[in-house]
Amino acid sequence: MIELVRSNDPVFLSWLLAALQHEGIETFVLDAYASAADGSISAIPRRVMVDDGDEPRARRVLALADELGKGAAP
Template sequence: MIEIVRSSDLVLIGFLQSLLENANIPVLVADSHMSALEGMIGAFPRRILVPDDRAAQARRLIREAGHGAELRHE
């Protein structure tokens, strides 16, 4: 698995998760339990991880959706 996005924006994380899942790309949202423990104040961003072999496709979809600035560096 490779991290492609890290954000405290729950709406963005939900949107990207849905976008990738609709394209049949497996998605793991990491650190969601940490975010809940810290009271959702945004101190611990959530991370979107995808399989290494699907990362290029996931990055392309995110760019096409207008959120390329959110991508982590390759």
């Protein structure tokens, strides 16, 4: 497994996990419980992991997130 991204943004993570699932890419989120136990200071980002073979497709989904963040239409 490879680390696709780290983030403390729950909205972004929710969108990303849904988009990856829609593409049939299995994910594993590390540090979710440590991040929640940390409270509101967000010192521990959650890490989204994907299978090595899914990395190219997952990176394309991540690139789409970047485009959407800049105001591009889906």
